[in-house]
Amino acid sequence: MSSVIKRLSRLFFVSLTTLPFVVNATGNNDFTQCIDNLQVKANAAGYSRYIVNDIIPSLSPIKRVIELDQRQPEFSQSFADYLRLRLTDYHIQTGRKKLAEHKVLFDQLSKKYGIPAQYLVSFWGLETNFGRNKGKMSVLNSLATLACDERRSEYFTAELFDLFHLIDNKTVITEQLAGSWAGAMGHMQFMPSALRKYALDGDNDGKIDVWQSEADALTSAANYLNSIGWLEKERWGRQVKLPKDFAFQQVEFDQFYDLATFKALGVTRANGAALSDYKIEAELVLPAGADGPAFLVYPNFNVIMKWNLSENYALSVGLLANRIQGAAGLKISDKSQRNLYKPVELQALQKKLNMMGYDVGKPDGIWGPKSRKAIRLYQLKHGLVGDGFPGRAVLNKAGIQG
Template sequence: MEILTFVLFISVGFALGASDRSFQEWLKGVRREAREAGVSEAVMGRAFRDLKPIPRVIELDRSQPEFKLTFQQYLDRMVTRKTVWDGRQRYREHKDLLNEIFRQYGVEPQYIVALWGIETRYGKITGGYPVIDVLATLAYDGRRSKFFRAELIRALKILEEGHIDVADMDGSWAGAMGQVQFMPSSFVTYAVDQDGDGRRDIWDNVPDALASAANYLSKSGWKPEQGWGGEVALPVGFDAEISDKIVKPLKEWRAMGLSGKGVEGDPDCLAHLVKPDHNSGRVFLVYPNYQVILKWNRSNYFAIAVGTLADRIAVQ
């Protein structure tokens, strides 16, 4: 492991060493593109002041985890007694706001609070990386330069529009921003000014952050009152393939002998089986809203954690 870490350090150091010689030239091209997109010299001056690639960001982007969490380990880490308790507290604290958001966007409060909790522990852990520096680092690095360059231009536009100051524009090492961890492209498409102050502030403004999350789910196809699914027990000898390609109404799954929370919804609701890993043996029957959560994050672990936390938060 020490040798691997050393090699990775040398690799990252070499890449950034090369960038030190040409980074400013590369940045000139970004400036031209940003200028064409309507970003002012004043904003670019503030955003690019003392800008340098961040070696740790490259390391995180390239490295593989030492081990992969099992589904149960992930769920136990993300949905703890404290996470549930804090979620219920936030639900009660923001009940009027959440009900207003539900009426406006059709997304139940517990799902908004659950996403908030899974993403940033209700706004407590947002990443702490300077987003402009992160996006510039990843755009220059070359592995996914086109994607991150476009995100960088969008981030500059967000600054130009005055939604946040560059010093306060923090996020994850991958550039996801604020309390609901939107990439700049998601911000542009889904962020809303819920409190009407003229800014879409997903960093420090809870109404804006939560309404933006609801807007994302709503525009992605969320169906109110449908739920997301739940765990099921399979009958002895069950031999149907567990695949998202096999979709049946809940009444047919029940007729096949499945039982548990996952079959308790609308009998005509279409659903498919998900087995998040082969270690736990746990199986879930999930509905179309589950696919909406996957649009937010393409991970079965993540989507089931959000649904599980939402269910537990809803039990006040």
């Protein structure tokens, strides 16, 4: 089973496919045509006159949104750099304070939804610094900009229409709609589709306000995680130690195996103790290659990936939750830091691997599942460590110069 989870299927999307979008948000004429198409679709779908005649015509593109979409830190920062900015003393100490401050609420949520408090606090800290950075961009304009851009037009159009629904049924009011560049909102950064389906009134005041009410936001997050498959009795994963002669040829990445398989291959806990005989499936994740930290992740890791489709993000959620609970910090070796690649180097490697018959898809400089698989096969064929990581050894072997 692959650990790379596709985004949740849209429960709602207008299916008027006869009107193509003009998708280039950088051109005013193209954006105007896109907005005209959105207006026609919204009218045909039965949205209010307020949405059709007032909201949609007032939408405008935000150039900054496109720039941010093209260089997301989840895919442009090394694992060590990504982690360094998110597992800070501030996140850990504030997370512990929030656990104590909201103990009654967290106990209720844990009992009702089966989500341990440390995970809710971890998501909260990573998403908005515990509500300090909820975002100030216009959610309507951000979503419109991305809906009118070709890269992920279908996904963001669906999100924009979900937001129209929330406005029409008065779940939100337009004055509230400030958030991230990608249209995420409130303490926990819900996209409109998640807000529409999972948001709850946690403080019982008769309304849902994920911007101002911490109880609403945390209750909605617990409901969301429970609904998308969180396993109450399981952890997210753990750091492990690979033997020096680990048989990479016997384990593919983005693939789950019985925990016993890894135990038989000599994998131990990070402190050298044996893995348990617990019956659970696990996947090996090496975010910085064989020279960096190694993890076995369990099904709950995939639930975190449904929240944000990034292994670095999902690892950060789990590791911060552990630190909030008192676990020791993660050490990243200098050797793994010296083994880093540049996106332009990976893109060159992807092009070369494609030419040699290894399918990596479109060369984009992003280290995704296809690249991991292709690099691993290339490494094993050429006697290199088959960790699937585009480190110096494989780049040098392929003749890629930085």
